[in-house]
Amino acid sequence: MAVTAQVPDARTAFPPPSVEARPVDRGAWIAAFRHVRDETERRAAPLSPEDQQVQSMPDASPTKWHRAHTTWFFEQFLLKQHVPGYRVFDERFFYLFNSYYVQAGPRAPRISRGLVTRPTCDEVAAYRTHVDAAVADLIAGASEARIAEIVAIVEIGLHHEQQHQELMLTDILHAFAQNPLLPAYDAGWRWPALSQRSGRVTLEGGVAQMGHAGSGFRFDNEEPRHDVLLRPVDLDRALVTNGEWLEFMQDGGYAKPELWLSDGFVAAQTEGWEAPGYWRQRDGVWSSMTLAGVKPVDPALPVTHVSYYEADAFARWAGRDLPTEAEWETASDALDAAFGHVWQWTRSAYSAYPGYRPLPGALGEYNGKFMVSQFVLRGASVATPQGHSRPTYRNFFYPHQRWQFTGLRLSDYGV
Amino acid sequence: MAVTAQVPDARTAFPPPSVEARPVDRGAWIAAFRHVRDETERRAAPLSPEDQQVQSMPDASPTKWHRAHTTWFFEQFLLKQHVPGYRVFDERFFYLFNSYYVQAGPRAPRISRGLVTRPTCDEVAAYRTHVDAAVADLIAGASEARIAEIVAIVEIGLHHEQQHQELMLTDILHAFAQNPLLPAYDAGWRWPALSQRSGRVTLEGGVAQMGHAGSGFRFDNEEPRHDVLLRPVDLDRALVTNGEWLEFMQDGGYAKPELWLSDGFVAAQTEGWEAPGYWRQRDGVWSSMTLAGVKPVDPALPVTHVSYYEADAFARWAGRDLPTEAEWETASDALDAAFGHVWQWTRSAYSAYPGYRPLPGALGEYNGKFMVSQFVLRGASVATPQGHSRPTYRNFFYPHQRWQFTGLRLSDYGV
Amino acid sequence: MAVTAQVPDARTAFPPPSVEARPVDRGAWIAAFRHVRDETERRAAPLSPEDQQVQSMPDASPTKWHRAHTTWFFEQFLLKQHVPGYRVFDERFFYLFNSYYVQAGPRAPRISRGLVTRPTCDEVAAYRTHVDAAVADLIAGASEARIAEIVAIVEIGLHHEQQHQELMLTDILHAFAQNPLLPAYDAGWRWPALSQRSGRVTLEGGVAQMGHAGSGFRFDNEEPRHDVLLRPVDLDRALVTNGEWLEFMQDGGYAKPELWLSDGFVAAQTEGWEAPGYWRQRDGVWSSMTLAGVKPVDPALPVTHVSYYEADAFARWAGRDLPTEAEWETASDALDAAFGHVWQWTRSAYSAYPGYRPLPGALGEYNGKFMVSQFVLRGASVATPQGHSRPTYRNFFYPHQRWQFTGLRLSDYGV
């Protein structure tokens, strides 16, 4: 089979070709598949079997589980449907590594993921190898009649896996932060270079359009593209920095209830928040747990690991606002550091766009059923894999969560 | 003092005159004040001291506490500021009966309201009498220079008290539902007559305006009036009924995860929801705990005591939508049973209108700090006091709560 | 009926005659019954209906519940069995006011006792009157063949009621201590005069006997009388005082883990114990919430509201021991303040005496089923009603509990 000869440069392998391009470029699809699958393994590589086992809180999952679950996705939604006589690697994995797809069958309780010591990491690696080969064979060998449907499923599987790649980093960072030894995931890890201008981007008011249009992958929650009514607004070009956050702290921001949403102040008090997540103070100096271990807080870097509650309080303290997701999306071309540093909280509750319809079947559980009590974040973070960012992308978390790389950008409705 | 001679007919006493009317009609304001204060006592009258003591869950408060807290409001925000030499009834009540006004000073923990057996109901009655007299004297005797400011505070205090009047009924219903004897608050209580048409109200799409304008009382969260962009939509004239809800139940609605938001299904499973709140089944027949005690479920009445999660699942089951609050407000003139039966869940997360600014000082804690994780309800319920309803009114509760008189009305974006 | 003419002097009415005395002195039994029943009402008298409603923690019960439950006991175990055609006051009370007698039928959850606002205090008073009359009639009119069996049940019902009389005081003290107003149960309440000698009582080692023997009422857990082997031991004549406890506190006793049982230190840390229950410090001076309201801590009085964990830590700090219950009982004649001040923790885990057999039927649930994880206390407290104390009496609580009037007396095994 000529497939292996077609492996392209990994730097250009993702995103894959449009699922609508004809004829389907099977080699490019196999390359994209390998590229993403390899990236998962690359992110797991610095971690020992013990590291990959741990689930440090209910919101997080073990590295090993991420590796297995993303593999299950291809078995469940692709191979079982499209490979006649497909030999399942292990029937029991359908129960162990299903996550929240209720319609895809029963699943192990989320909270006990850290208890599943078997299969081991080595067995999960074998599971990945088994599925990888089957997927590559399927892409290479599928009939012309079915290849289009197949690459559409491959595509969503790859974007799904990229989401878990981000979680692999945030989850292991949380786990390592619980370890008194505060180990580094990668001692050489660094924040990317940051170039931010001061000043603001001004949006005229009026009817604009938001949501995904045209070609290219998008999740169902980015559609349909629709009209929105904008107020005139200014958005900061720059992200809020650690230095600015320290001013908020020094002004007693965490202790002033008038700055906070009521639920937010309760959370801050209950959890003992006095600084962003992972910050610690010794001898009056603030440092922070990072993927490179504990490092001094750099005032010039964007603040991260702040919850929506904190972002909202900061904005109120500053006499500013958080932008809506429509404002962010409309202005995105003109923002600095929109992608690749920190996700940016918006003031928009996560909800369906008008006319939204989820995908049919179990894949329809992907986005829509989470549309309550969460807030939209826009942009992308340092942990977001290559090719997984776009202006219409909608990330979402609960307002108390802060183990993701979450920061903020301010806005202003002017006079 | 001629004040007592001016008492108007209670049926017309509320709402009071506009706070902007000049000269200030002091007699009408005193009448309005008495009208609302009397209504509180009228609602408490069927309840024994024991009944008035109980706090049956953290979300609810004792009747006695409602009576005292609404009185504290006038002492804290009106009498202390505007009556020179005002003799406070009991200094300790400032701590006991403050609720969430952080800026108004320390306050007793919400959860322990049911433990405060002293002051007794009789002492709270004396407290009310003391404050009532002082407020009436103040309105009657204030200088012309200050009377406008004074009636503005009286007005917000009365609307605040009316909100607690509604809670008095919902809270005691919850308490009585915990008692194995299932006592009736008022054996003669009845749902108001209901007249509902089938059919739908059609809204054209385009830019509309929502929010309060003109004269008359409004809470800060109803402002500013602003443009919104509407999609074409149909709203049902009628509320969803118990009979329709029984169809949902018979179709297994409570057990089908694909109909539910993820958090909602967890709540339904955890709480064991199989029917609306207070429903119970015996020998295959459904009845419901009401203010009149346990009564058979009437299929023709609007369903109530359903959470947002349930309303959302019902809408999905029906292949319909919940309206947004903008849609509800725009269509409100044409809806049947919009007010006086059940609050109607909208699909709108509770948030600030563009340009919203809370009131200054402690009164600014009234609305804005709750703008997270809650959903807007529109209309008014059977428990809402007279004069407290308007098309721009925004009620809000968490999506899991169902001890209020909460129901729903469906909508449709059409083809 | 001549019964009312026979009411004896209340001061001598309790304990009643031996149940074995023949002929049965019906008048004396009626007097004893009235004496105890009246004492319950006397203890409730200072309390408003609101006070009587509150359950301030799961371990405590409302005053109203105590009044009703002790009445239920006579209905359940006496009147239903022995009065032909007895008219039950309210069938529903059998469910509401059963406590832990599993075999006596279903019962309301303990935790929700504070939610039962109906029946009201007045209705409970009527319930008591109804049952009181029926019991008095039964005693007066029962056949000679059955009167012996009847007074035996009356006797256990009265001792049961006396136990609840003690709880009425400790439970309302706990409730009032939660109220920021710190109300007094009885402003004139005082600790009884205390006369304590220094020095010790010495017990020779060897075989002794413990447990109840002879006539007079005893609970089943006081039997059978049996041999025990004693080590030579000295017991302090005096109870540990507040002054001695302050020394322990000043020496950092609450913060030294080496003085504590492991579970005890966890409890102290978790609960934030730094002093006995109800103590509070202001401007360096310790006071304590008492039945008379907040009073200065008197160094000469016995310390009370200390848990077993604290008593054990104090003994270790003092280089002393807590006595066993066998030691306490053997030495009881020679101890000062053995009864009427505070219950005294022993080092004996609560367990069955060899050969113990519980009473048959539901009354057998009285004592035996609690014989795990609790410790025996000996003596009696200021809250114990007259006639309810004896050297063989075994009280028992969990080692973390401290809302009872619990103190300690030290002992020493000598060289």
Place this chain on the structure above:
Amino acid sequence: MAVTAQVPDARTAFPPPSVEARPVDRGAWIAAFRHVRDETERRAAPLSPEDQQVQSMPDASPTKWHRAHTTWFFEQFLLKQHVPGYRVFDERFFYLFNSYYVQAGPRAPRISRGLVTRPTCDEVAAYRTHVDAAVADLIAGASEARIAEIVAIVEIGLHHEQQHQELMLTDILHAFAQNPLLPAYDAGWRWPALSQRSGRVTLEGGVAQMGHAGSGFRFDNEEPRHDVLLRPVDLDRALVTNGEWLEFMQDGGYAKPELWLSDGFVAAQTEGWEAPGYWRQRDGVWSSMTLAGVKPVDPALPVTHVSYYEADAFARWAGRDLPTEAEWETASDALDAAFGHVWQWTRSAYSAYPGYRPLPGALGEYNGKFMVSQFVLRGASVATPQGHSRPTYRNFFYPHQRWQFTGLRLSDYGV
């Protein structure tokens, strides 16, 4: 150094010589040390790094932690004190692997042991090697003046490690039972052959002696030997079997509150107990999770994984008793299967023997501080290592715990 030449046959290496034997047989002590240390590694050998990481409940600990903590014990109590210039393996381990020795310094919270993924298993192995060499060197090279003190510490460290060897098996069994795959620790693992006679051992009443005396290792809680007064009692020669337990279950034993201690019935209801721990029923047939995976329940084997609450209820159902620890110890010579199958619950609450004094310093925290709310078990289980059993040994657990190999033997006080 000749030490390595002296390694004796591992089968005879434990227990080591008496610490009082002179001259100290250094070779035998080194052999004993190696024997016990090797046994730990032998028990860990079937487990992957992932398996060794998991902490499946707060009561359990990861295998890796057991391996490290037992090593820490020698560093903390032996090497730091007795090896001049001892090079600590890693200072941070003193925090990570201290357990409950409060006086030995701060320690990581028990609940987070499963989060400590670093050090890895390999690093723990290196830690063990480092300490093993240092201990062997110390024993071989210590001065004659100090060797006696040193071997006394070695001895307690070895017995301490043996206790953890038992926990390694019970903890991993619990972890594997949480895994839906139900993996086997060792597919070849079997219960030891059991030979039990029917009939009873009769003890005469009177004064007997219990507690450790003479030479040989004992924990402080086994002393002092002292007089106890025995009642005449019969003890069954045999342990209660699975077959007998099935009769209890078939008779509805788990659902009859009159058989249970009150706390026990609450635990049974709350936890959903309907059979011993790890039992599961499919198609009417009971099987049980064991170290060899899921196996059918063998009616002839001793029942295990039952709590004290269950043992107590079973005894009451059978009309029998559980023996006291004094009775068990006195009769131990005549009991079948006293050691090596299951620990046997006694009815004795765990408490200090009269005259008990804990060891000085941090080692004094070993036993005494747990003397509350637990019950004594006697004998030894299939998981107890060789040389760790004796008639005076006192094991203890809370009455609700059942993840140990805990069973029971009945007794009777006769007529």
